[in-house]
Amino acid sequence: MKSEHIPKATIGRLAVYIQVLENLLRDGNEVISSEKLARACSVNSSQIRKDLAYFGEFGVRGVGYYVQELITSIKQSLGIDRVWKCALIGVGNMGIALLRHHDFERRGFHIAAAFDCDPDKIGREFEDLEIVCPTHLVEQAPELGLEIGIITTPPDRAQRAANHLVDANIRGIINFAPARINVPPHIPVEYVDFFDHLYSIAFQITLGND
Protein backbone atom coordinates (compact mmCIF):
# COMPACT_ATOMS: atom_id res chain seq x y z
CA MET A 1 0.00 0.00 0.00
CA LYS A 2 2.55 2.62 1.21
CA SER A 3 0.11 5.47 0.65
CA GLU A 4 0.91 9.14 0.19
CA HIS A 5 -1.71 10.66 2.43
CA ILE A 6 -2.17 9.29 5.92
CA PRO A 7 -5.32 10.11 7.94
CA LYS A 8 -4.67 12.10 11.07
CA ALA A 9 -6.78 9.63 13.02
CA THR A 10 -4.30 6.92 12.04
CA ILE A 11 -1.45 8.78 13.73
CA GLY A 12 -3.51 9.08 16.90
CA ARG A 13 -4.21 5.36 16.86
CA LEU A 14 -0.56 4.45 16.27
CA ALA A 15 0.20 6.24 19.55
CA VAL A 16 -2.39 4.01 21.22
CA TYR A 17 -0.93 0.89 19.62
CA ILE A 18 2.52 1.74 20.98
CA GLN A 19 1.10 2.25 24.46
CA VAL A 20 -0.77 -1.06 24.44
CA LEU A 21 2.09 -2.95 22.77
CA GLU A 22 4.58 -1.73 25.39
CA ASN A 23 2.28 -2.93 28.14
CA LEU A 24 1.85 -6.26 26.33
CA LEU A 25 5.62 -6.62 26.02
CA ARG A 26 6.06 -5.88 29.73
CA ASP A 27 3.61 -8.73 30.42
CA GLY A 28 5.71 -11.12 28.35
CA ASN A 29 3.79 -11.28 25.04
CA GLU A 30 6.05 -11.78 22.02
CA VAL A 31 3.50 -12.17 19.24
CA ILE A 32 0.03 -10.71 18.80
CA SER A 33 -2.68 -10.92 16.15
CA SER A 34 -4.48 -7.86 14.84
CA GLU A 35 -7.64 -9.33 16.33
CA LYS A 36 -6.27 -9.45 19.88
CA LEU A 37 -4.54 -6.09 19.62
CA ALA A 38 -7.80 -4.67 18.31
CA ARG A 39 -9.70 -5.84 21.37
CA ALA A 40 -7.03 -4.37 23.68
CA CYS A 41 -7.29 -1.03 21.88
CA SER A 42 -11.07 -1.08 21.41
CA VAL A 43 -10.88 -0.75 17.64
CA ASN A 44 -11.68 -2.86 14.60
CA SER A 45 -8.99 -5.34 13.53
CA SER A 46 -9.09 -4.24 9.89
CA GLN A 47 -8.46 -0.76 11.15
CA ILE A 48 -5.19 -1.85 12.68
CA ARG A 49 -4.10 -3.76 9.60
CA LYS A 50 -4.95 -0.82 7.38
CA ASP A 51 -3.23 1.69 9.66
CA LEU A 52 -0.05 -0.38 9.62
CA ALA A 53 -0.28 -1.03 5.88
CA TYR A 54 0.10 2.71 5.25
CA PHE A 55 3.71 2.31 6.36
CA GLY A 56 4.67 -1.17 5.23
CA GLU A 57 4.08 -4.88 5.78
CA PHE A 58 5.02 -5.58 9.36
CA GLY A 59 3.08 -8.79 10.00
CA VAL A 60 3.46 -12.47 9.21
CA ARG A 61 0.44 -14.15 7.62
CA GLY A 62 -0.93 -16.99 9.71
CA VAL A 63 1.07 -15.79 12.73
CA GLY A 64 0.52 -12.14 13.58
CA TYR A 65 2.93 -9.38 14.57
CA TYR A 66 6.11 -9.67 16.63
CA VAL A 67 5.47 -7.19 19.44
CA GLN A 68 8.96 -5.74 19.90
CA GLU A 69 9.51 -5.54 16.14
CA LEU A 70 6.16 -3.83 15.64
CA ILE A 71 6.88 -1.22 18.31
CA THR A 72 10.16 -0.42 16.57
CA SER A 73 8.48 -0.25 13.16
CA ILE A 74 5.75 2.09 14.36
CA LYS A 75 8.27 4.35 16.08
CA GLN A 76 10.31 4.50 12.89
CA SER A 77 7.19 5.26 10.87
CA LEU A 78 6.29 8.15 13.17
CA GLY A 79 9.82 9.48 13.29
CA ILE A 80 10.15 8.99 17.04
CA ASP A 81 13.07 6.56 16.85
CA ARG A 82 15.33 9.46 17.79
CA VAL A 83 15.53 12.32 20.29
CA TRP A 84 13.72 15.58 19.50
CA LYS A 85 15.04 18.69 21.20
CA CYS A 86 12.36 21.03 22.52
CA ALA A 87 12.16 24.63 23.67
CA LEU A 88 9.62 25.45 26.35
CA ILE A 89 8.21 28.99 26.58
CA GLY A 90 6.30 30.05 29.67
CA VAL A 91 7.54 28.72 33.03
CA GLY A 92 4.27 28.94 34.96
CA ASN A 93 2.39 26.09 36.62
CA MET A 94 1.95 24.13 33.42
CA GLY A 95 5.51 24.77 32.24
CA ILE A 96 7.02 23.63 35.53
CA ALA A 97 4.83 20.53 35.51
CA LEU A 98 6.13 19.61 32.06
CA LEU A 99 9.76 20.31 33.05
CA ARG A 100 9.31 17.91 35.95
CA HIS A 101 7.49 15.31 33.84
CA HIS A 102 10.30 12.83 33.24
CA ASP A 103 8.31 10.88 30.66
CA PHE A 104 9.46 13.45 28.14
CA GLU A 105 12.97 12.03 28.21
CA ARG A 106 11.74 8.44 28.21
CA ARG A 107 9.60 9.08 25.15
CA GLY A 108 12.33 10.81 23.19
CA PHE A 109 11.50 14.47 23.73
CA HIS A 110 14.28 16.40 25.45
CA ILE A 111 13.40 19.83 26.80
CA ALA A 112 16.74 21.51 26.24
CA ALA A 113 15.84 25.12 27.04
CA ALA A 114 13.23 27.07 29.03
CA PHE A 115 12.15 30.63 28.28
CA ASP A 116 10.06 33.22 30.11
CA CYS A 117 9.79 36.98 29.77
CA ASP A 118 9.15 37.59 33.49
CA PRO A 119 12.27 39.37 34.91
CA ASP A 120 11.67 37.68 38.28
CA LYS A 121 12.01 34.28 36.67
CA ILE A 122 14.90 34.94 34.31
CA GLY A 123 18.09 33.49 35.75
CA ARG A 124 16.34 31.05 38.06
CA GLU A 125 16.78 27.34 37.60
CA PHE A 126 14.24 24.54 37.22
CA GLU A 127 15.31 20.95 36.74
CA ASP A 128 18.88 21.98 35.83
CA LEU A 129 17.61 24.47 33.25
CA GLU A 130 18.27 28.19 33.54
CA ILE A 131 15.29 30.31 32.52
CA VAL A 132 16.17 32.65 29.69
CA CYS A 133 14.47 35.63 28.05
CA PRO A 134 12.61 34.58 24.87
CA THR A 135 14.55 37.13 22.83
CA HIS A 136 17.49 34.73 23.11
CA LEU A 137 15.63 32.00 21.26
CA VAL A 138 16.98 33.15 17.91
CA GLU A 139 20.57 32.49 18.98
CA GLN A 140 19.96 29.46 21.16
CA ALA A 141 17.75 27.50 18.76
CA PRO A 142 20.50 26.79 16.23
CA GLU A 143 23.16 26.41 18.96
CA LEU A 144 21.17 23.80 20.85
CA GLY A 145 19.47 22.28 17.83
CA LEU A 146 15.96 23.07 19.07
CA GLU A 147 13.30 21.73 16.71
CA ILE A 148 9.98 21.68 18.58
CA GLY A 149 8.48 24.56 20.54
CA ILE A 150 6.24 24.02 23.56
CA ILE A 151 4.04 26.98 24.47
CA THR A 152 2.88 27.10 28.11
CA THR A 153 2.27 30.84 28.47
CA PRO A 154 -1.00 32.52 29.46
CA PRO A 155 -3.37 32.80 26.48
CA ASP A 156 -2.64 36.47 25.77
CA ARG A 157 1.08 35.69 25.42
CA ALA A 158 0.69 32.65 23.19
CA GLN A 159 0.92 34.49 19.87
CA ARG A 160 4.05 36.37 20.94
CA ALA A 161 5.63 33.09 22.02
CA ALA A 162 4.69 31.58 18.66
CA ASN A 163 6.31 34.51 16.86
CA HIS A 164 9.57 33.97 18.77
CA LEU A 165 9.51 30.30 17.84
CA VAL A 166 8.85 31.04 14.17
CA ASP A 167 11.66 33.62 14.09
CA ALA A 168 13.97 31.03 15.57
CA ASN A 169 13.11 28.62 12.74
CA ILE A 170 11.51 26.08 15.02
CA ARG A 171 9.93 23.29 12.93
CA GLY A 172 6.81 22.42 14.89
CA ILE A 173 4.78 23.80 17.79
CA ILE A 174 2.72 22.25 20.54
CA ASN A 175 0.49 24.80 22.22
CA PHE A 176 -0.81 24.23 25.76
CA ALA A 177 -2.11 27.80 26.05
CA PRO A 178 -5.90 28.15 25.65
CA ALA A 179 -5.65 30.37 22.59
CA ARG A 180 -5.36 29.84 18.84
CA ILE A 181 -2.13 30.97 17.21
CA ASN A 182 -1.19 31.93 13.65
CA VAL A 183 2.00 30.63 12.12
CA PRO A 184 3.20 30.04 8.54
CA PRO A 185 1.50 27.01 6.99
CA HIS A 186 4.66 24.90 6.73
CA ILE A 187 4.93 24.78 10.54
CA PRO A 188 2.66 22.14 12.09
CA VAL A 189 0.81 23.17 15.26
CA GLU A 190 -0.92 20.89 17.73
CA TYR A 191 -3.21 22.20 20.46
CA VAL A 192 -3.37 20.45 23.82
CA ASP A 193 -6.22 21.23 26.17
CA PHE A 194 -7.39 18.43 28.38
CA PHE A 195 -10.50 20.36 29.32
CA ASP A 196 -11.81 19.24 25.94
CA HIS A 197 -11.93 15.77 27.42
CA LEU A 198 -13.58 16.94 30.61
CA TYR A 199 -16.20 18.74 28.55
CA SER A 200 -16.75 15.59 26.55
CA ILE A 201 -17.21 13.51 29.70
CA ALA A 202 -19.58 16.09 31.16
CA PHE A 203 -21.57 16.08 27.92
CA GLN A 204 -21.76 12.31 27.72
CA ILE A 205 -22.91 12.06 31.34
CA THR A 206 -25.50 14.77 30.81
CA LEU A 207 -26.72 13.04 27.65
CA GLY A 208 -27.10 9.73 29.45
CA ASN A 209 -29.37 11.36 32.01
CA ASP A 210 -32.37 12.05 29.82
Place this chain on the structure above:
Amino acid sequence: MKSEHIPKATIGRLAVYIQVLENLLRDGNEVISSEKLARACSVNSSQIRKDLAYFGEFGVRGVGYYVQELITSIKQSLGIDRVWKCALIGVGNMGIALLRHHDFERRGFHIAAAFDCDPDKIGREFEDLEIVCPTHLVEQAPELGLEIGIITTPPDRAQRAANHLVDANIRGIINFAPARINVPPHIPVEYVDFFDHLYSIAFQITLGND
Protein backbone atom coordinates in the same frame (compact mmCIF):
# COMPACT_ATOMS: atom_id res chain seq x y z
CA MET B 1 -32.34 20.49 13.48
CA LYS B 2 -31.91 19.40 17.17
CA SER B 3 -30.42 16.07 16.16
CA GLU B 4 -30.25 12.92 18.24
CA HIS B 5 -26.71 11.84 17.51
CA ILE B 6 -23.92 14.42 17.74
CA PRO B 7 -20.49 13.76 16.19
CA LYS B 8 -17.70 13.51 18.69
CA ALA B 9 -15.69 15.94 16.58
CA THR B 10 -18.42 18.52 17.12
CA ILE B 11 -17.94 18.38 20.89
CA GLY B 12 -14.22 18.94 20.43
CA ARG B 13 -14.87 21.97 18.23
CA LEU B 14 -17.40 23.44 20.66
CA ALA B 15 -14.57 23.52 23.22
CA VAL B 16 -12.49 25.46 20.69
CA TYR B 17 -15.35 27.86 20.00
CA ILE B 18 -15.68 28.62 23.72
CA GLN B 19 -11.97 29.30 23.97
CA VAL B 20 -11.94 31.66 21.00
CA LEU B 21 -15.22 33.34 21.99
CA GLU B 22 -13.94 34.05 25.50
CA ASN B 23 -10.84 35.66 24.07
CA LEU B 24 -13.01 37.65 21.63
CA LEU B 25 -15.21 38.82 24.50
CA ARG B 26 -12.15 39.89 26.50
CA ASP B 27 -11.13 41.99 23.49
CA GLY B 28 -14.51 43.73 23.48
CA ASN B 29 -16.36 41.97 20.64
CA GLU B 30 -20.09 41.70 21.23
CA VAL B 31 -21.27 40.18 17.95
CA ILE B 32 -19.55 37.82 15.53
CA SER B 33 -20.51 36.13 12.26
CA SER B 34 -19.91 32.45 11.61
CA GLU B 35 -17.50 33.51 8.87
CA LYS B 36 -15.24 35.49 11.22
CA LEU B 37 -15.44 32.94 14.01
CA ALA B 38 -14.56 30.28 11.45
CA ARG B 39 -11.40 32.11 10.45
CA ALA B 40 -10.38 32.54 14.10
CA CYS B 41 -10.86 28.81 14.68
CA SER B 42 -9.44 27.64 11.35
CA VAL B 43 -12.56 25.80 10.33
CA ASN B 44 -15.26 26.11 7.67
CA SER B 45 -18.11 28.50 8.48
CA SER B 46 -20.81 25.96 7.56
CA GLN B 47 -19.14 23.66 10.03
CA ILE B 48 -19.76 26.14 12.81
CA ARG B 49 -23.36 26.76 11.82
CA LYS B 50 -24.01 23.01 11.60
CA ASP B 51 -22.30 22.30 14.93
CA LEU B 52 -24.43 24.91 16.66
CA ALA B 53 -27.60 23.82 14.88
CA TYR B 54 -27.35 20.42 16.57
CA PHE B 55 -28.28 22.19 19.80
CA GLY B 56 -30.60 24.98 18.72
CA GLU B 57 -30.85 28.25 16.83
CA PHE B 58 -28.50 30.66 18.58
CA GLY B 59 -27.88 33.19 15.82
CA VAL B 60 -29.69 36.12 14.26
CA ARG B 61 -29.97 36.09 10.46
CA GLY B 62 -28.34 39.07 8.87
CA VAL B 63 -26.47 39.85 12.09
CA GLY B 64 -24.52 36.92 13.50
CA TYR B 65 -24.15 35.60 17.03
CA TYR B 66 -24.06 37.59 20.28
CA VAL B 67 -20.77 36.48 21.80
CA GLN B 68 -21.70 36.33 25.49
CA GLU B 69 -25.04 34.71 24.70
CA LEU B 70 -23.37 32.13 22.48
CA ILE B 71 -20.83 31.19 25.14
CA THR B 72 -23.66 30.64 27.59
CA SER B 73 -25.64 28.58 25.08
CA ILE B 74 -22.68 26.35 24.22
CA LYS B 75 -21.88 25.78 27.90
CA GLN B 76 -25.51 24.85 28.54
CA SER B 77 -25.46 22.49 25.55
CA LEU B 78 -22.36 20.73 26.84
CA GLY B 79 -23.64 20.57 30.40
CA ILE B 80 -20.80 22.68 31.79
CA ASP B 81 -23.01 25.46 33.13
CA ARG B 82 -22.58 23.96 36.59
CA VAL B 83 -19.83 22.58 38.84
CA TRP B 84 -18.76 18.94 38.44
CA LYS B 85 -17.17 17.30 41.45
CA CYS B 86 -14.15 15.13 40.68
CA ALA B 87 -12.17 12.43 42.44
CA LEU B 88 -8.47 12.19 41.63
CA ILE B 89 -6.68 8.86 42.03
CA GLY B 90 -2.88 8.76 42.00
CA VAL B 91 -1.05 11.65 43.65
CA GLY B 92 2.22 11.43 41.70
CA ASN B 93 3.78 14.12 39.52
CA MET B 94 0.80 14.34 37.19
CA GLY B 95 -1.73 14.20 40.00
CA ILE B 96 -0.03 16.99 41.94
CA ALA B 97 0.21 19.10 38.81
CA LEU B 98 -3.54 18.76 38.28
CA LEU B 99 -4.30 19.52 41.95
CA ARG B 100 -2.30 22.74 41.57
CA HIS B 101 -3.86 23.61 38.22
CA HIS B 102 -6.35 26.26 39.28
CA ASP B 103 -8.06 26.32 35.89
CA PHE B 104 -10.05 23.31 37.04
CA GLU B 105 -12.06 25.51 39.39
CA ARG B 106 -12.40 28.29 36.85
CA ARG B 107 -13.75 25.88 34.26
CA GLY B 108 -16.26 24.28 36.55
CA PHE B 109 -14.46 21.11 37.62
CA HIS B 110 -13.86 20.90 41.36
CA ILE B 111 -11.41 18.25 42.55
CA ALA B 112 -13.08 17.43 45.85
CA ALA B 113 -11.02 14.41 46.91
CA ALA B 114 -7.59 12.87 46.28
CA PHE B 115 -6.74 9.18 46.62
CA ASP B 116 -3.51 7.17 46.64
CA CYS B 117 -2.69 3.69 47.86
CA ASP B 118 0.88 4.58 48.91
CA PRO B 119 1.01 4.46 52.77
CA ASP B 120 3.67 7.20 52.73
CA LYS B 121 1.26 9.55 51.01
CA ILE B 122 -1.95 8.73 52.86
CA GLY B 123 -2.69 11.42 55.43
CA ARG B 124 -0.53 14.07 53.77
CA GLU B 125 -2.11 17.22 52.38
CA PHE B 126 -1.92 18.82 48.97
CA GLU B 127 -3.77 22.00 48.17
CA ASP B 128 -6.00 21.64 51.25
CA LEU B 129 -6.88 18.07 50.32
CA GLU B 130 -5.98 15.13 52.55
CA ILE B 131 -4.83 12.09 50.61
CA VAL B 132 -7.01 9.10 51.34
CA CYS B 133 -6.76 5.37 50.59
CA PRO B 134 -8.77 4.44 47.44
CA THR B 135 -10.74 1.87 49.44
CA HIS B 136 -12.58 4.84 50.97
CA LEU B 137 -13.93 5.94 47.59
CA VAL B 138 -17.07 3.86 48.02
CA GLU B 139 -18.10 5.84 51.12
CA GLN B 140 -16.77 9.23 50.09
CA ALA B 141 -18.22 9.34 46.57
CA PRO B 142 -21.87 9.58 47.67
CA GLU B 143 -20.98 11.76 50.69
CA LEU B 144 -19.10 14.30 48.61
CA GLY B 145 -21.21 13.91 45.46
CA LEU B 146 -18.25 12.82 43.32
CA GLU B 147 -19.28 12.29 39.70
CA ILE B 148 -16.11 12.27 37.59
CA GLY B 149 -12.98 10.21 38.25
CA ILE B 150 -9.52 11.37 37.23
CA ILE B 151 -6.91 8.62 36.97
CA THR B 152 -3.30 9.74 37.35
CA THR B 153 -1.71 6.51 38.53
CA PRO B 154 1.16 4.63 36.87
CA PRO B 155 -0.09 2.48 33.96
CA ASP B 156 -0.09 -0.81 35.88
CA ARG B 157 -2.40 0.69 38.51
CA ALA B 158 -4.87 2.30 36.12
CA GLN B 159 -7.27 -0.66 35.92
CA ARG B 160 -7.40 -1.01 39.69
CA ALA B 161 -8.14 2.70 40.01
CA ALA B 162 -10.87 2.34 37.39
CA ASN B 163 -12.40 -0.54 39.35
CA HIS B 164 -12.52 1.58 42.51
CA LEU B 165 -14.24 4.35 40.57
CA VAL B 166 -16.78 1.99 39.04
CA ASP B 167 -17.54 0.44 42.45
CA ALA B 168 -18.12 3.94 43.80
CA ASN B 169 -20.70 4.58 41.05
CA ILE B 170 -18.68 7.34 39.46
CA ARG B 171 -20.37 8.46 36.23
CA GLY B 172 -17.44 9.24 33.95
CA ILE B 173 -13.67 8.75 33.87
CA ILE B 174 -10.79 10.71 32.47
CA ASN B 175 -7.63 8.63 32.29
CA PHE B 176 -4.19 10.28 32.21
CA ALA B 177 -2.37 6.97 32.74
CA PRO B 178 -0.77 5.51 29.59
CA ALA B 179 -2.87 2.35 29.65
CA ARG B 180 -6.29 1.30 28.36
CA ILE B 181 -8.91 0.46 30.95
CA ASN B 182 -12.08 -1.64 30.88
CA VAL B 183 -15.26 -0.32 32.44
CA PRO B 184 -18.98 -1.01 31.92
CA PRO B 185 -20.22 0.51 28.66
CA HIS B 186 -22.52 3.05 30.29
CA ILE B 187 -19.52 4.85 31.85
CA PRO B 188 -17.82 7.20 29.38
CA VAL B 189 -14.02 7.17 29.39
CA GLU B 190 -11.70 9.74 27.87
CA TYR B 191 -7.99 9.16 27.46
CA VAL B 192 -5.55 12.06 27.78
CA ASP B 193 -2.01 11.63 26.57
CA PHE B 194 -0.34 14.71 25.19
CA PHE B 195 2.48 12.62 23.76
CA ASP B 196 0.00 11.81 21.00
CA HIS B 197 0.38 15.41 19.94
CA LEU B 198 4.17 15.33 20.20
CA TYR B 199 4.19 12.20 18.05
CA SER B 200 1.96 13.94 15.54
CA ILE B 201 4.27 16.96 15.38
CA ALA B 202 7.32 14.73 15.02
CA PHE B 203 5.58 12.84 12.21
CA GLN B 204 4.53 15.97 10.38
CA ILE B 205 8.03 17.43 10.60
CA THR B 206 9.56 14.18 9.41
CA LEU B 207 7.07 14.02 6.55
CA GLY B 208 7.88 17.56 5.45
CA ASN B 209 11.54 16.65 5.16
CA ASP B 210 11.38 14.33 2.17
Place this chain on the structure above:
DNA sequence: TATTGTGAAGCGGTTCACAGCA
Protein backbone atom coordinates in the same frame (compact mmCIF):
# COMPACT_ATOMS: atom_id res chain seq x y z
C1' DT C 1 -4.87 -23.40 8.74
C1' DA C 2 -4.61 -19.03 10.71
C1' DT C 3 -3.90 -14.44 9.92
C1' DT C 4 -2.32 -10.69 7.10
C1' DG C 5 -2.95 -7.20 3.33
C1' DT C 6 -6.27 -4.87 0.43
C1' DG C 7 -9.98 -3.65 -3.17
C1' DA C 8 -14.70 -2.51 -2.77
C1' DA C 9 -18.73 -1.18 -0.21
C1' DG C 10 -20.65 1.39 3.37
C1' DC C 11 -21.21 5.15 6.32
C1' DG C 12 -20.65 9.38 8.70
C1' DG C 13 -18.87 13.83 8.83
C1' DT C 14 -17.79 18.02 6.00
C1' DT C 15 -18.72 21.31 2.52
C1' DC C 16 -21.69 23.39 -0.81
C1' DA C 17 -25.34 26.07 -2.26
C1' DC C 18 -29.31 28.29 -1.43
C1' DA C 19 -33.77 28.98 0.86
C1' DG C 20 -35.39 31.44 4.91
C1' DC C 21 -35.50 35.29 7.63
C1' DA C 22 -34.11 39.64 10.57
Place this chain on the structure above:
DNA sequence: TGCTGTGAACCGCTTCACAATA
Protein backbone atom coordinates in the same frame (compact mmCIF):
# COMPACT_ATOMS: atom_id res chain seq x y z
C1' DT D 1 -29.03 43.16 2.09
C1' DG D 2 -26.48 40.00 4.87
C1' DC D 3 -26.04 36.16 7.49
C1' DT D 4 -28.12 32.07 9.47
C1' DG D 5 -30.01 27.34 9.11
C1' DT D 6 -30.18 23.18 6.37
C1' DG D 7 -31.05 19.56 2.58
C1' DA D 8 -28.12 17.55 -0.80
C1' DA D 9 -23.68 16.45 -2.74
C1' DC D 10 -19.34 15.20 -1.70
C1' DC D 11 -15.44 13.16 0.33
C1' DG D 12 -12.67 10.37 3.18
C1' DC D 13 -12.29 7.18 6.79
C1' DT D 14 -13.96 2.68 8.43
C1' DT D 15 -15.55 -1.87 7.83
C1' DC D 16 -16.30 -5.88 5.14
C1' DA D 17 -15.01 -9.76 2.65
C1' DC D 18 -11.74 -12.40 0.60
C1' DA D 19 -7.51 -13.34 -1.98
C1' DA D 20 -2.69 -13.95 -0.77
C1' DT D 21 0.62 -16.47 1.89
C1' DA D 22 3.72 -17.99 5.84
